[in-house]
Amino acid sequence: MASTKELLAQKLKQNTQKHQQAQKDNIKELKEFRRNVPIEDISRSPNQPRKTFDELELKELADSIEEVGLLQPITVRKLDNLKYELIAGERRLRAHQLLGKTVIEAIIIDANNDEASLLTLAENLKRQDLTDYEIFVGLNALDEKLKKNKQRLAKSLGLNREDMYKYLSYEKLPEVILKDLDAEPNLLGRTAATAFKKFLSDHLQQLSEAETVLLKAWEKVKDKKLEQTKAAAYAEKLFSQGSDKLTTASVVRKIEYAGKVAGNIKLSDKQLKVSLNISQIDEASLQQLENFLKELVQKNEKV
Incomplete structure (x- = not known):
């Protein structure tokens, strides 16, 4: 029969498997090494899409780490000021802080801003409990250059393009x-x-x-x-x-020209709306229209 320690280790391993592969897939081409890093030197990722962290789950993770240790190091990148920026493993970092620990084992990689943002989002996308809105937040935070080619971005994150556009619907x-x-x-x-x-x-x-x-x-x-x-x-x-x-409650009149409807005029008790089915207008005609509308507004104000 498995011991309590073995059962905790098995549970923690299952909890981390979802994002382990994401990290392997995305950092294998980058220079990396491991060391214990002071927690006070690690800053949160500005690309973290997750909005909420379940306190009970964090407590359970902290208990598991206290019992069997950290099975999967966090991932950070080195900054110019000799500090570090978190890329993957915010739950594990928060669990260490709950335990009052001062250092945490980390995989340190060389990554520029674009690489770091993609790695952070890719790691989070592998977790089933990340909401659609949080995925949008992560996508929306990416550099405009990365977002420009949506097909390439979707491929690099393991998404299909249809889902990519659905996530981006939130911005509207x-x-x-x-x-x-x-x-x-x-x-x-x-x-x-x-x-x-x-x-x-x-x-x-x-x-x-x-x-x-x-x-x-x-x-x-x-x-x-x-x-x-x-x-x-x-x-x-x-x-x-x-x-x-x-x-x-409105009066609607059609604007007809050459036997066809070219637009309409809608008048209600609050406003006048004019709609024309034209794709372009020259500057002189536009100025004439603007002058006429100004006169109409002035006349209406006097009344």
């Missing part, structure tokens, strides 16, 4: 939603975020109204009264109801 969401996700990153998955993005892009001409109804749907998601996968459809329903009310 309202700031209010992003702030909520900073606090609770598991509230919205990448598929629902993609649906949110599509809903907003489908209603660009009435973006303010679209964001308003989407936030109403979002409040229901936060209150556990609506499934996140149904939120975009719910917002669409609210938007359609609002559009029906606007249409009945």
